[in-house]
Amino acid sequence: MLKLLIATNNPNKAQEYQEILADLPVTVTYLADEGITLDPEEIGATFAENAIIKAQAFAQASGLLTLADDSGLEVDALGGEPGVYSARYGGTAKDDHAGRNRLVLGKLVANNVLWAERTARFRCVIVLATPERLMGTVEGTVEGFIAYEPKGNNGFGYDPIFFVPELNQTLGEAPSAVKHRISHRGRAGRAAAALIERMMKKT
Numbered sequence: 523m524l525k526l527l528i529a530t531n532n533p534n535k536a537q538e539y540q541e542i543l544a545d546l547p548v549t550v551t552y553l554a555d556e557g558i559t560l561d562p563e564e565i566g567a568t569f570a571e572n573a574i575i576k577a578q579a580f581a582q583a584s585g586l587l588t589l590a591d592d593s594g595l596e597v598d599a600l601g602g603e604p605g606v607y608s609a610r611y612g613g614t615a616k617d618d619h620a621g622r623n624r625l626v627l628g629k630l631v632a633n634n635v636l637w638a639e640r641t642a643r644f645r646c647v648i649v650l651a652t653p654e655r656l657m658g659t660v661e662g663t664v665e666g667f668i669a670y671e672p673k674g675n676n677g678f679g680y681d682p683i684f685f686v687p688e689l690n691q692t693l694g695e696a697p698s699a700v701k702h703r704i705s706h707r708g709r710a711g712r713a714a715a716a717l718i719e720r721m722m723k724k725t
């Protein structure tokens with residue numbers, strides 16, 4: 523069976539991909555399983571560039587088909603911030619999700635941004651690569667609004683402040699199965715799964 527490396531050091535992302543790709547007929551493995559401690563520097567100006575950097579580096583290190591992503595929050599009233607800096611916005615530590623949420627909310631309050639102008643989206647770009655070449659790039663987005671305060675203990679990152687009108691709740695309030703159905707990572711993950719299945723049929 524084909525072995526697929528999910529190239530992330532983020533345990534929350536790893537868990538989400540495990541759930542999203544559960545029906546894919548491959549053996550899924552992770553960086554810790556392969557003994558890989560590589561931490562490529564994400565110097566790209568876009569999500570796609572960063573995802574390519576990671577996919578190529580981890581595919582070459584592992585010798586496996588590799589799935590790597592870069593994702594984040596884009597707030598229109600903040601000129602698209604945090605964008606590619608979502609995981610380290612404002613110089614926060616990677617695990618300081620609450621600090622980044624406060625930073626985003628504080629900037630919107632300081633600029634007196636009203637509800638109709640609090641539009642935002644989550645974007646996820648996934649790149650698939652083998653040690654020899656890039657196999658494809660897919661993308662998923664979900665549109666919503668930045669809430670006035672965090673709500674919900676599900677998910678991670680900016681989920682508690684990202685309100686989805688379709689659900690009438692934040693992603694932090696949504697059960698995992700509901701979140702995966704409409705989230706940026708769920709949509710990109712399903713597109714990546716379809717790409718992998720097409721690749722498998724050709725071999």
